[in-house]
Amino acid sequence: MKLYxxxxxxxxxxxxxxxLLKEKNIDVSCVASAIDGNFIPRVRYERxxxxxxxxxxxxxxxxxx
Amino acid sequence: xxxxxxxxxxxxxxxxxxxxxxxxxxxxxHASETEIITVSLRREGVGGSEFRQLxxxxxxxxxxxxxxxxxxxxxxxxAQMAREVFETNWIKLExxxxxxxxxxxxxxxxxxxxxxxxxxxEVFPYTTEDLIVGEKLLEAGCQLxxxxxxxIGSGQGLRNIxxxxxxxxxxxxxxxxxxxxxxxxxxxxQAMEIGFDAILLNTAIxxxxxxxxxxxxxxxxxxxxxxxxxxxxxxxxxxxxASTPAYGLAxxxx
Numbered sequence: 001m002k003l004y005x006x007x008x009x010x011x012x013x014x015x016x017x018x019x020l021l022k023e024k025n026i027d028v029s030c031v032a033s034a035i036d037g038n039f040i041p042r043v044r045y046e047r048x049x050x051x052x053x054x055x056x057x058x059x060x061x062x063x064x065x
Numbered sequence: 066x067x068x069x070x071x072x073x074x075x076x077x078x079x080x081x082x083x084x085x086x087x088x089x090x091x092x093x094x095h096a097s098e099t100e101i102i103t104v105s106l107r108r109e110g111v112g113g114s115e116f117r118q119l120x121x122x123x124x125x126x127x128x129x130x131x132x133x134x135x136x137x138x139x140x141x142x143x144a145q146m147a148r149e150v151f152e153t154n155w156i157k158l159e160x161x162x163x164x165x166x167x168x169x170x171x172x173x174x175x176x177x178x179x180x181x182x183x184x185x186x187e188v189f190p191y192t193t194e195d196l197i198v199g200e201k202l203l204e205a206g207c208q209l210x211x212x213x214x215x216x217i218g219s220g221q222g223l224r225n226i227x228x229x230x231x232x233x234x235x236x237x238x239x240x241x242x243x244x245x246x247x248x249x250x251x252x253x254x255q256a257m258e259i260g261f262d263a264i265l266l267n268t269a270i271x272x273x274x275x276x277x278x279x280x281x282x283x284x285x286x287x288x289x290x291x292x293x294x295x296x297x298x299x300x301x302x303x304x305x306x307a308s309t310p311a312y313g314l315a316x317x318x319x
Contacts, residue, residue: 006108030114032106032146037138039145057108059146061117063090064105064130065080065217065267 003054018045021058031060066262068101068240069155069187069208071126075100076257076287078128078242079280080267087119089276094123097280103128103157103265106147117150128189130157131177135170140177144186156181157211157244157265159191167217167245171198175205182206191244194228196235203239210236211244211265214256218268220248223255233260250279250286257290258298 002011005024014020017040021028033040034057040048050056066073079099084090094102102125120127129147134140137160144156158177162170169191175198178188182205190202194212202210212232215221223229224246233241243256244265253264264287273279 006110026109027114030117030150031109032149034142034146037142039142039149042149059106059150060109060114061120061150062105062107063080063082063084063116064103064132065082 001050001052003050003056005056006058015050016046017048020050026058031058033058073100076263076291077284078263078265082267083271084276093270093276093280096277098284101126101128103130105130105132106143127151127153128155128157131159134160137173137177141180144181154185154187156186157189169193175201178202178207179205194225194232199236209240211242213245214243215246217245219246220269221246222248222252230259250282253283254286254290257287258293260294
């Protein structure tokens, strides 16, 4: 399956958002995610099914003004 | 002073961006004696967890922002993500109307404030000194307002001081925080002297030659401005008025 992760076009075999984050070695305790502009709470990662061409954004804390 | 029922002592809210090093950032936070630091969310992969650990050590309250958002949808989603990551209902709502001027989009800000307030967020809206926009933000659920002093990062100080004075008089019991445009401690004092409740700063400290010293300077300036406001400034006069009494003046004429 092909989709976008933080603006990069990637190919993956995994089916859920939880598995994608695991595959990318992302520590879910300090990130938040959105798919196609909609917030996905952490508790829904396991049951969030990935689909072709989804735009996934995974963000973490950064400096800000 | 209270923001959303939280008691606060410091009237300085400090941004965490653009410091020469993480160590200087931490020392500047301490020197400023702030209780609230602003933070943001960016794509994972550039040291996010390290930054969170760094700022967690400061034991300060986080005020995440929606900086960089241009639409209601982007801001709402960013706020939802920020609540999960930073574990706070506080959100500095910033919806930019134009990428060059960084002027807030008041229409989108009011709409997003309404949505976020209904979802239980405690919104700190970045706005202008416009009174009607301020009223609409309060109607939308905001309990405080954050008018700009001048465009973000410009360091121009209070560009429309008369408008800001009017705003202060109009919203008598609403906490008003000057957000953006303050470049020097003297400008922060000016805002505090006319009765603003607090100042949100970033660039003026981060981009000074010595951010730690400048954080100390702003802390003291804001305190001095607040005391001066409570003391009440003298009335201005059009003509000179001798402060030394004329009575008893020696006659030394020849």
